Amino acid sequence: MRLVSFSKIFGVLAVALGLAAPFAAAEVPLDGSFVAGQNCSAFQSIKKQSNPVPLNAGTSYQIVAGNKEPASHFLILVPGASPERRWAPVDCGTRSGGAPMGEGNTSAQKPGKQAPSGGQPTQNVLAVSWQPAFCETKPDKVECRTQTVDRFDASNFTLHGLWPQPRRMAYCNVGKSDIGNDKDGRWDQLPEISLEPPTRAELDKVMPGTQSQLERHEWTKHGTCYSQTPEEYFGEALALMRALNGSAVRELFASRVGQQLTFDEIRKAFDQSFGEGAGLRVRMQCARNNGKLIISELTIGLSGDITPETSLANLMAAATPTKTECPGGLVDAVGQQ
Structure with missing residues (x-):
């Protein structure tokens, strides 16, 4: 990707962890x-x-x-x-001053060498929701009232947002009126997002919150610090979502709907899909509903230049390890439990 935020000043560090990805x-x-x-x-x-x-x-x-x-x-x-x-x-x-270029920089990585684990600060966070759990706590949202057991978001991760880091990177070149509307939750008052028809169709499926103008909020607060255009911002976020939903992580969640799932199991699924150590770049959030702890969201640390062709495994491997907030919980099913 070609971006606007601190999250893009480094290129992709393709770390050979498990998948032997090229560096x-x-x-x-x-x-x-x-x-x-x-x-x-x-x-x-x-x-x-x-x-x-x-x-x-x-x-x-x-x-x-x-x-x-x-x-x-x-x-x-x-x-x-x-x-x-x-x-x-x-x-x-x-x-x-300093050594001549090409000399004295022994710490530089060479092609074929492994980069140190977590050698870059996390530059972006991909936030994904387990929509049935979100709807347990927000049942009045339009996207929750319309959710069905056969809809995409019943068994796939949904896009919450792609957030440039550090978190204070927000509202880049956004006017005070739009910032105020966004912070007050008046997302319908934010400017409409112009997208190519294929991108819009995919976004409406992968981000059901577009029914509540979530895409306007995410672009206003985060996307403006990531890219010059919503098309690039959402297009690249959707490419990451395709990789995640095509992985063993999604299969694990879908196979355990209505059952308990530990974060250790989730971490292993990330390692299986995206290379050893990938699970260390994931944090899980849970919510308490009717006395039960339900898995609501995953946030995934990324570092490197994101394009529609960039390997999610490489982006995760280059990011800084994190710690989860929840050790495990219920994989919620559609409908109020």
Whole structure:
């Protein structure tokens, strides 16, 4: 993907964990300083040159990495920016100090080598719901009143959202009126989301909350910090959902409807589908309903550049491990229990 948020400043780290996925280095560690020239800006995304931060001419910025060898951009630290890590074009200033590019950077990963587990900060979180459990606590929602046992969301994970990290990355270039409407739950007052017909059709199936304008909320709060267009944001989120719903994780949930499921079992299913250690990037939330603990949501940590073709296994392997909030619960069935 080509994005707007901190969640995209790193490329895909394809870690060979279990699935022996190929490694694609997109960040070459460097040291030294970058002295900005006139009219220099640094960006969160190289591809889109998004969210520019002006650099002060003559000011020295610490270099963290290059994007390749030889580098076209330096990853620098810009004090006061959020996030501080930004990409600056190498020809917009001068580098001083540090080892020459290609030398002295022994920590750089080479193709075919395993990257350290969790070597990147988590850049995006994919939040998915088990819709029957959500509807136990929100039965008056339109999408819950219309839910049936043969609808997609009765036995598949549904899309809650794709959230750039850190969580304070929200409402990018959104006006105060829209922010107020969103925070107050007046999602029907938010701008309509324009999508290509195939994307809209798939989104309505995988995100039943579109019946309550959930897509307007997710784009306003999170998508605006991820991409320039809703089509790209939702298209790439849907690609991740296809991978998840085509996995052993979805099969496990569907086979255990009405039964208890432990997080250890879920973690093993993630490892089976997406490589050893994938389950360490998953957090599970549960809700209490009529005295029972029901599994309501999974949040999945991702790092790397997301495109419709990106491997979910690689994105998970590159993210930071997390801890679950719930050790296990009931896989809820459609209807009030």
